[in-house]
Amino acid sequence: MIRQVYAGAAVFDGDTLRHGHALVVENGRVAAILPKSEAGGGERLAGGVLAPGFIDLQVNGGDGIMLDVAAGVEGIARICAAHARLGTLGLLPTLITDTREATRAVIEAGVAAAVAGVPGFLGLHLEGPHLDPRRKGAHDPGLIRPMEAEDLAGLVDAAARLPALMVTLAAEAATPGQIAALAGAGAIVSLGHSGCGIAEARGAFDAGVRAVTHLFNAMSPLGHREPGLVGAALDAGPVSAGLIADGVHVAPEAMRVALEAKRGPGRMFLVTDAMAPAGTDLAEFTLGGRRILRAGGRLTLEDGTLAGADCDMAQCLRVVVGDVGIELAEALRMVTTYPGAVIGLDGPRLRPGAPADFVHLDDALELTAVWRGGVRVVS
Numbered sequence: 001m002i003r004q005v006y007a008g009a010a011v012f013d014g015d016t017l018r019h020g021h022a023l024v025v026e027n028g029r030v031a032a033i034l035p036k037s038e039a040g041g042g043e044r045l046a047g048g049v050l051a052p053g054f055i056d057l058q059v060n061g062g063d064g065i066m067l068d069v070a071a072g073v074e075g076i077a078r079i080c081a082a083h084a085r086l087g088t089l090g091l092l093p094t095l096i097t098d099t100r101e102a103t104r105a106v107i108e109a110g111v112a113a114a115v116a117g118v119p120g121f122l123g124l125h126l127e128g129p130h131l132d133p134r135r136k137g138a139h140d141p142g143l144i145r146p147m148e149a150e151d152l153a154g155l156v157d158a159a160a161r162l163p164a165l166m167v168t169l170a171a172e173a174a175t176p177g178q179i180a181a182l183a184g185a186g187a188i189v190s191l192g193h194s195g196c197g198i199a200e201a202r203g204a205f206d207a208g209v210r211a212v213t214h215l216f217n218a219m220s221p222l223g224h225r226e227p228g229l230v231g232a233a234l235d236a237g238p239v240s241a242g243l244i245a246d247g248v249h250v251a252p253e254a255m256r257v258a259l260e261a262k263r264g265p266g267r268m269f270l271v272t273d274a275m276a277p278a279g280t281d282l283a284e285f286t287l288g289g290r291r292i293l294r295a296g297g298r299l300t301l302e303d304g305t306l307a308g309a310d311c312d313m314a315q316c317l318r319v320v321v322g323d324v325g326i327e328l329a330e331a332l333r334m335v336t337t338y339p340g341a342v343i344g345l346d347g348p349r350l351r352p353g354a355p356a357d358f359v360h361l362d363d364a365l366e367l368t369a370v371w372r373g374g375v376r377v378v379s
Contacts, residue, residue, distance in 0.1 A: 002027055004374060005042025009360060012051040014337045014349030017329040023050050025356040028374040032352055048362040051332050052348035053089025053370065054313040055339040057166060058125055058214070058242060058271035060094045062278035066287065067093045069102040076113045080120035082279035085378050086312040087359045087367045088272075090122045090340070090348070092166055097128030097139040098288075100151065107158045114163050119372065122343060123164030126155070127213065130173040131193035137218040138307035139193065140288045147174040152181060159187040164343040168213040170194035176207035183208025188343055190242075193218045194229055201232035205239055210266075211342055212241040214273060215258060216250050217306075234258060240266040240342050243334075244273045245319045246311035248298055252323040259326065269338040270316045275299055275308035314367040321365060 007022035011033050022039035024031040032039075061067055062082035065075055071093075079093050095106045103126065110124040128139055130147040147169065159165045159182070166188040169179075172195070182189050191204055192213025197220065212219075212233040220228030233241045241262070243255060262268055272278070276285045277294050284293050292307045293300050299307045313335050320326045320334065336348050350358060356374035361367055370378035 002374070003031070005039045006045060006050060007036045007039060007042055008045035009047060010049045011350065012049055012329060012332045013351060014052050014333070014347050017049070017332070023350060023358070025374045028356055030350050030352055030354045030356050033350060045360055046362070048360055048368070049328070049332075050350070050358055050360050052336045052350055053084075053357040053359055053372070054087050054335045055090040055122070055345070055348065056083065056088045056272055056274070056313060056335075057092045057269070057339050057342060058094050058127070058273050059083060059088070059091045059278075060096060060274060060308050061276040062274055062280075064276055064280050064282055064285070066276045066285075067095050067106060068098065069105045071106070072109050073112045073116055073118065076109055076121060077118045080118055083274070083312075084120050084370060084372065085279055086314070087370055088313050089120055089357045089359075089370070089372060090345075091120055092123050092125040092164065092343070093121070094125035094127050097131065097143045099143060100154075103129075104154060107154070107162070110158075111161045121163075122345075123162045123166070124158070125166040125168070127168040128193065130169040132170040132172045132195050135170070135193045135195050135218045135220075137193060138287065138301055138305055145173070147178050152178050155182055155187060156185040159185040164188065166190055166211070166343065168192040171196040171200045171204040176203055179204055179207040179209060183210070191219075191229060191233075195220045196229055198227045198229075198232045201229050202236070205232070205236050210239060212239060214244050214249065214271065215241040215268070216254060217244065230258075234261045235263060236266065237263045238266050240338065241268050242271040242339075243268055244309050244311075245270050245316035245324075246272070246297065246309045247319045247323060249273070249306065249309060252319065255320065255324045259324070267338040267341070268334060269342060270313065270320065270334045271339075272311050272313060272316060273309040274311065277310060278312065312367075314361060314365060317361070318365045
């Protein structure tokens with residue numbers, strides 16, 4: 001039996017932040033979280049916190065590549081590995097608006113990645129093409145279109161074959177019946193890139209929408225007479241919402257207001273919306289033939305339109321704790337437990353019997369180490 005003890009840092013188990021405790025790992029799985037006086041000798045960490053590996057439900061790329069028709073299983077594995085080095089040990093690689101043929105190819109690659117057991121692969125997120133072209137953001141307007149019967153059939157089939165399938169669509173581009181069929185097939189339907197009003201959003205929620213994609217961005221804003229999709233998301237108890245907490249996409253003040261206003265049981269969770277440069281020093285890349293520039297913590301089209309985000313989950317944690325003022329345990333839930341719950345995972349929690357997939361953050365919330373199955377992959 002291989003027994004490892006990690007002490008000297010607080011331990012966040014997915015629910016509770018425990019000070020003065022140690023994490024005990026045996027044969028690649030969590031054995032216990034014990035008071036450090038009972039755990040025995042082991043590796044001494046210099047403060048900070050141990051936490052489950054992060055979960056990110058919106059990852060467009062990494063390691064210099066995007067999720068696209070050419071990625072295949074190898075590309076998915078590269079993206080997952082790149083984000084593992086950044087502390088994200090579970091993710092949904094995300095395809096942004098593309099052709100029907102490309103979408104099919106990516107779904108097949110995702111199914112193959114699941115069969116192959118690609119580490120960190122939790123399923124796929126298809127962001128588009130069924131969006132509102134008025135709220136396109138960096139999506140190619142020439143590829144945006146309403147959902148048709150063939151699209152719905154392909155998505156229903158994909159939901160049955162993938163570990164998880166998240167579909168971002170606009171209420172204007174899909175009918176309540178189509179939304180209900182997707183939700184009934186097990187897909188996590190999320191509203192995004194939509195200019196819908198609150199009544200239309202509520203109709204979509206009633207049909208089965210369970211989440212909202214990158215709250216505030218590419219959607220109808222909160223108004224005092226027409227609350228828009230932002231207001232609908234904050235007011236809808238069961239609906240969760242993602243936030244790009246890079247300090248660029250949403251001001252800390254807006255995040256603070258949203259977090260204080262959100263009704264439960266739906267939760268706010270953090271996403272990176274990361275693109276090809278994640279984990280690299282790339283200065284630019286192409287997206288659908290368009291040049292994307294990287295500078296000053298931003299990724300933009302040449303006209304200045306934001307095109308995804310240049311951040312990782314540890315950076316997002318630092319923003320919500322340091323700039324927004326969220327208590328650390330709650331911030332950690334927003335990158336582990338809450339996104340996991342959106343896609344039906346029980347956890348992640350560092351509980352006895354669970355895989356020893358965890359990270360260490362120092363007192364400044366900088367990532368210092370990552371373990372998968374009790375094996376250190378970053379140090």
